[in-house]
Amino acid sequence: MTATGTLTPEERANPGPELLAATPKDDFTSPAFGAARPRRDWFDQIWNVLGSIRFGVVLIALTATSVFLGTVIMQAPGDVQASPELFAAWILGPRGRYGEPWSSIFEALELYRVFQSLWFRGLLALLSLSIMVNVASRTPGIIAVVRRPPVKVPTRFFSRAPLRVTVSFPVPPDGIRPKLATDLGRKGYRTIAWDDGSALAIYADRNRYGKYGTFANHLGLIIILGAGVLGNVTGWREDAFMVPEGTTRAVGHDTGLVLRNEAFVEEYFPNGTASDFRSEVVVLKDGKEAARGTIRVNEPLDVGTVRFHQAFFGPAVAMRVRNAEGAIVYDDSTALGFKYDGDGVTRNGGNFVLGNRQFAVFVLVPSASLQAPDPVIPAGSVRLEIFAPRQPRPVAVETLAQGEKREIVGFTFEFVRETQFSGLQVVDNPVVNVIWIGAALMVMGSMAVFYLPLRRIWARIETSPDGGSVVTLASAHVNEVLFAHEFAALGEHLAKKGGGKVLASVQPSAMGDRIEAGS
Amino acid sequence: MAKASYYTFTASFITLGVALLAYLWYTIGQRRGAGRYGTFFTVNGALLLTTSLGLRWFASGHAPYSNQFEFSLSFAWGTIASYLYLEHRFRLRSLGFIAVTIAFGMLAYASTLPSRIDPLISALQNNAMLTTHVAMAIISYGTFACGFAAGVLYLINRKGTISFLPAPEVLDEIGHKAVMIGFPAQAMLLILGALWANVAWGAYWSWDPKETAALFTWLIYGVYLHARAQRHWRGVRAASLLILGFGAVMFTFYGNYFLGGLHTYSGL
Ligand code: HEM
Secondary structure, three states, X not given: OHHHOOOOHHHHHOOOHHHOOOOOOOHHHOOOOOOOOOOOOHHHHHHHHHHOHHHHXXXXXXXXXXXXXXXXXXXXXXXXXXXXXHHHHHOHHHHHXXXXXXXXXXXXXXXXXXXXXXXXXXXXXXXHHHXXXXXXXXXXXXXXXXXXXXXXXXXXXXXXXXXXXXXXXXXXXXXXHHHHHHHHHHOOOEEEEEEEOOEEEEEEEEOHHHHHHHHHHHHHHHHHHHHHHHHHHHOEXXXXXXXXXXXXXXXXXXXXXXXXXEEEEEXXXXXXXXXXXXXXXXXXXXXXXXXXXXXXXXXXXXEOOEEEEEEEEEEEEEEEEXXXXXXXXXXXXXXXXXXXXXXXXXXXXXXXXXXXXXXXXXXXXXXXXXXXXXXXXXXXXXXXXXXOOOOOOOOEEEEEEOOOEEEEOOEEEEEEEEEEEEEEEEEEOOOHHHHHHHHHHHHHHHHHHHHOOOEEEEEEEEEOOOOOEEEEEEEOOOOOHHHHHHXXXXXXXXXXXXXXXXXXXXXXXXXXXXXXXXX | OHHHHHHHHHHHHHHHHHHHHXXXXXXXXXXXXXXXXXXXXXXXXXHHHHHHHHHHHHHHOOOOOOOHHHHHHHHHHHHHHXXXXXXXXXXXXXXXXXXXXXXXXXXXXXXXXXXXXXXXXXXXXXXXXXXXXXXXXXXXXXXXHHHHHHHHHHHHOOOOOOOOOOOHHHHHHHHHHHHHHHHHHHHHHHHHHHHHXXXXXXXXXXXXXXXXXXXXXXXHHHHHHHHHOOHHHOOHHHHHHHHHHHHHHXXXXXXXXXXOOOOHHHOO
């Protein structure tokens, strides 16, 4: 980039004296992306493009555009994406909304599932790669900025720098130099003394380590993106882990965990909206108690890296089933966590399996939110639909009232009572904490760059005719109105501290409103 | 208490209206003396609004941003606070008439909304999280509003020929300063939101429309920061990005009118 006359980010952010005085370039200003060294092979060319900030801007803009499209265009929910039948039903909505040809174009471009699409993932991968290449190529420059400050500047810099303040002191140069160094030190500058030919001089800089923030910032970003992928690969989640009150369910996923729902409680505001719902649970690992506690919406329970969240709840029924000999073959609760439409109404349903997969039993109750009464199932009763393997129609359909026993297909079914199930989300994301580390790095890194900007000042101390000294402070930060102001104030501060007087002050841009200045 | 909060809100609304007139007179009417009145009324409007928000907080027991009314007040507060900070730092008042117009507009909008205090639904009952999450929204959206003001003035005065407006390079720097505050704040907004969602919903990021709208906004300012690192992207293009970015802020803010998703109930 330097070859074409523009500045590298480092040069722009840290203008050194060489920008004004044509001295041979120090290493720290050498082009960040290697444009000055002739790089001809294809690897270098790709490297240069990937690492260029121009390409970075394009990538960030493309990401922004994709995120925008994914925000304004209807996105298919996860379960819809997973099932072709559900998707076929779902797509009718967007088709009607956007019309043709848009709907087909959106479908072809996977715009109904932007964030799960391959192209979006590819874009994020390219973004990460570009960041890595860019940071790698900027690293030597940044380290040089911090470790090898351009202490010496040509004398003419002191008469050409955009920011200059001249101060006279009644003390000779070798008396004022340590004093200036101390006062600059109090303002947060580190100083290095040097000699500019006949005159004494000081180099001062502040916040040089803030430069390293850009590593933390972009590294944090890569960590977040990487941990996102890793979490998808190594973790799992169960969105509908339904455990009826008083029952025990295995978590699965090779965790060896079993959760027992001891009690479920729901509470309401006077206006009828839910104010709280919670489950009292015990989690066993390989038969031994591993955790016990209350799970609320904002209070999950952690067992190792597995986290249990309260998500929803619904009706459940406790059933007892005996075989022909009178032995109990089923004594458990069934969560009725699914909605079924039939007979013009919606019902809650769930199922359990009897014997060695001899029968599948579907249990249905009227929905609690039902306005009109169910025409078939009276409130407080359950309907059982019993299916034999590989048969499309139930072999028996019976409705039982609470407490009732009935013999069906050779078993005695007893509807013990209605209870509730607690719907939990179970998540195992072993790397989620890595995301937070990445996030902290990202924010702190950018704040370091923004709030700790590198500042450089040079001072040249000449002997004045009356035996005192004349100090010229110079700095090359252009287009920084606030710093220009701070710089002028620093000159005044140093003058006051050393018993001197400001003779002249040069600033390119004025502070304040031009109306106030009386123009 | 809720009544007193509403009265101070109305008082602040009127005070900011006066401040707006003073700033207009100052900048467009080029009357030097009016600037001080602008600042005076803005500071008082801000104090009244702070009182109103404080009373509401006290009355409801939670930070005042659980519905659209409360968040509009907080957004206006953030805009004024950021503006007053920039006015102080850069010693200039010419941004006032735009920044205060935005704040005034938010309050005007709020005055059309129901101001009752609702009980919080369970997902919102995590107070510390809610407070910091939305505090970051206020800081970032407030500073982005000021960035927008700087961008608009830049486009108006890009040649520096309008003598009563600040020089273009000063406006460019104000916009950049605003984004330097707003960008990390919005990053924290997204992160705190993710932390919160991780606790409440078991997923730190669900590509929910409200999340993606906020991410989109953040990425626009990301484009701004990187584009501006190239010299020829400063000035007009950077100023246009500041305006586009604030458009995205408004889109995020009003998005729940046309976007569904997990956040719909809260109005945030
Ligand atoms: C969404 C992705 C990105 C985010 C959120 C981001 C964030 C930031 C932030 C906050 C800064 C200013 C603070 C600092 O210097 O660290 C910055 C600077 C920078 N970024 Fe990024 N970045 C992203 C992607 C990229 C990409 C893809 C590239 C290059 C290919 C890149 C190259 C740079 C460079 C060169 C600077 C220094 C600019 C200057 O000196 O003003 N960044 N980035």
